Amino acid sequence: MALDFLAGCVGGAAGVLVGHPFDTVKVRLQVQSVEKPLYRGTFHCFQSIIKQESVFGLYKGIGSPMMGLTFINALVFGVQGNTIRALGKDTPTNQFLAGSAAGAIQCVICCPMELAKTRMQLQGTGEYKLKTRTYKNSLDCLVKIYQQEGLRGINKGMVSTLIRETPSFGFYFLTYDCLTRSLGCEPEDSFVVPKLLLAGGMSGIVSWLSTYPMDVIKSRIQADGVRGMQQYSGILDCVRKSYQVEGWRVFTRGLTSTLLRAFPVNAATFATVTIFLMYMRSEEVMTECEAALPQPSSL
Template sequence: MDFVAGCIGGAAGVLVGHPFDTVKVRLQVQSIDKPLYRGTVHCFQSIVRQETVFGLYKGIGSPMMGLTFINAIVFGVQGNTMRMLGHDTPMNQFLAGAAAGAIQCVICCPMELAKTRMQMQGTGEMKSSRKMYKNSLDCLARIYNREGLWGINRGMVTTLIRETPGFGVYFLAYDVLTRSLGCEPDDRYMIPKLLFAGGMAGIASWLSTYPVDVIKSRFQADGVGGVKQYSSIADCVRQSIQKEGYMVFTRGLTSTLLRAFPVNAATFATVTLVLMYARGVEKRPQDCESVQPTSHHTQIQQQAQPSSL
């Protein structure tokens, strides 16, 4: 049931957060010489005006497709790692989250590559005159035919650098916040507290790895127009700093932080409701044999982690 709840919660998070993610990617990869957007609000308004509201949901098929596999990997690795570590501590939560984040990159990297390419397709067009990709699967298939496995795993190094500490910080922040807030089963404000903790943990996670995400988006979007600018990740970093300075690493940050809280809130609310209706609140932790009798919030945390930050 945890797996089903996690998948449904993750889907809710994607539906809520994908428009913000589209804005983030557009801002991250736009040309500094000929910028299309002046900021987050202008980018949002421009996409809706030029491409209709559906433009905000370009590339949503890719994260939706990957949800099942990513949730299975994250929940399985995180739970097994916590059992191996034996004790429910904040540091173990970080290590278990980092392990889950690293392993799920196998699915996350190709998924985000297709998402980024789809989000960049038809920029500024109400109706694309020439679509390079029909959908996310077609996008991955075409990339594979041209560049092989190396092509569909483009950006894997940056994804690993982002996801490993990112998931670690997320699990750690959520654990610390739920402990501080005193999230217990008999607390009438338990769900609002969990939502707040999840949202703030998501923000903390993004802040800890955001510069890497900017480089990942640029590297994965490179070549969409037919011309590749970057020969490597290091070259992408060097050129980005040379042209735009260190502030380049904050491109799209506002949109990302606006997205982080509601995405995690939607995910946790959905997971909590599904679990409550399906079987009620568990009386004791199952995912990890904890020596702390008051760590019920950790069991909810392990059940309710979103598929992506």
């Protein structure tokens, strides 16, 4: 049981390092002003950030996901693995249910973490530019939000996060299960690593496509009020106003950078988790076999 949590922690750290630059671009594109856009698209956004802020600008706000996502992945893979065992049978339906349960539970950590990440990623850019830095780091960001807005403030966007994460993680684990079965990902297979990378990457893409419009809404709600003025009263109000101003394309903003990020991040995460579990479980089996062998008598 503990192995699922530990494997998720290792896989989460690998995923954050690979994917955070893409996430920074995604957030910048999702919340930029339609009247005065700073970026023409994904690649222009990448170029602009590196030119104006150096490559480290792509890693703004990484403290929050590095602290949070390692724990979140530990929670997700731990809950999913234990839920599958509790359901008693490893079927596609149970994979979806277990993934959905894991996605819902991790929202308690995911929502405040993404709020801090979003605020840090927007700090010092365009219409969010201030004369001085408002937040020193992700923890300082959450502390200041809590001081100003209380518990409700650090949980801003919780409902939209829950709507996004619950089915998304269901599709995430369902897709990975189906692909690994069809590809025949066995430990003795010499091509097991490329197969795991492919299955993990595609799982991430399917997961994001399943609920991406809600991610746009979540980002806008969490960025709302940064300039001191609230634009949206809730999820439906955000959907309505966003659609009225920008049309249906608003719900695909940042999708290119998200999908570019989704494949390598989830390929790294799932492959790391699976290989870690394969290795640790083989070690456990070997230890049990050695313990079962007759011990030589001491001289």
